[in-house]
Amino acid sequence: MVRAIQIGAVGGPEVLKSQSVDIGLPGPGEVRLRHTAVGVNYIDVYYRTGLYSAPLPFIPGMEAAGVVEALGPDVESLKVGDRVSYAGALGSYSEARIINADRLISLPENVSNDLAAAITLKGLTAQVLLRQVYKVKSGDTILIHAAAGGLGLLMTQWAKALGAIVIGTVSSEDKAAIAREHGCDHPIVYTRENFVSRVREITDGKKLPVVFDSVGKDTFLGSLDCLQPHGLMVVSGASSGPVPPIQVSQLAQRGSLFLTRAVVFNYTATRADLEAAAADLFAIVGSGKVRVSVNQRYELAQAETAHRELENRKTTGATILSL
Structure with a gap:
């Protein structure tokens, strides 16, 4: 069993409840991922309020970084101990999860887990908007x-x-x-x-x-x-x-x-497109031309507070849940 934030009914931040959940074992093409940091994004609010729908109950969150703990059958692209991040797979507000290996992005040495949790979704979104939807020149x-x-x-x-x-x-x-x-x-x-x-x-x-x-x-x-x-x-x-x-x-x-x-996940649906966008993102961050500040950190159990402050425009830069 792992601790997770679960939503049983859509509504305000108070619907974010800490629960124990059984995540099971990874199946073919999957891995068990232990989260080290979880990104908090406005899309999480959309799901919590019901603007975006998901079957109830569900674990919110679309972005996190962590360490691979176990491999399912047929996973050859990763190994236990690899540091990775992801964006676009609902269920990140949890200590650990099962996730498809082909949605995971291997992290460069110069990108910490906290930084990855802060930039994967927003960074891929920025890449899509500025480099694909409209090519800024x-x-x-x-x-x-x-x-x-x-x-x-x-x-x-x-x-x-x-x-x-x-x-x-x-x-x-x-x-x-x-x-x-x-x-x-x-x-x-x-x-x-x-x-x-x-x-x-x-x-x-x-x-x-x-x-x-x-x-x-x-x-x-x-x-x-x-x-x-x-x-x-x-x-x-x-x-x-x-x-x-x-x-x-x-x-x-x-x-x-x-x-x-524009929806980032439509532009990163294939493995090749995801890898290309991530490479572009990590290159610009590695160059020092884009700095990312994690200005708010909360414990997983403080997800309700994180949502309240995000919605009340009290946050700047990136917000993460630390584990």
Whole structure:
């Protein structure tokens, strides 16, 4: 038996309950993984509240790092003792788990387990958004919402390394300072400034080729108004709530815009795509051009507190559960 956080009914942070669970033995193609650190991400909130569905009861969490403890039949790519991380397999809020070996990423020596738990999901997401969904190039001016969050800080630094000019929205002056320290050229405090007007001022009315929006409902229409004709609206989350239905004519009226709901797991579904994205991520982190700060650490049993602080925008950078 291992300790895990389990959800028996969707709702607020109080539904996160510590339980003892039996995870069994690894089957063909599987390994038993002992977690050393678990990443906390906003997608965990989506599952907890029922915005994303999973059969009840379930163990939340989509990201972790750990050590391989046992191999199932036919697993030849890993050995006991290997350090690995993963993103995209529900059930990480646990001391250990059974997981398919082909979803695991071997960690370079210069990437610690804590760092891996902090960057695998957000880092792969940043890679997909900046290098695949829209290939950011030198000279691009882009908008990143929630620029002081874990994903936002990663994306800001990576975009700067690619030569982009970064505009970022944040909720406070303190977060504006954090975003600026990580390379954001134009932090916009959206609680006292209209980000659409500021984008127009910053770009001399030219507006933007792309907007990366992980906030959703509260920013979606404004984000569309920040785009140039033929610009790309990239929705990657919904921390303020799901985007309301939109008439396709609204895209036409704003200059034949493009709209996508980018999901990292669709871009890393094959083993080859996962390995390529991870290699790109670890290369940029290893270069020192992208720094990752684990600013919040909680025990596994404190998952409820971690969720409350994440939802109340009290966190910056990355948050992990330590084991």
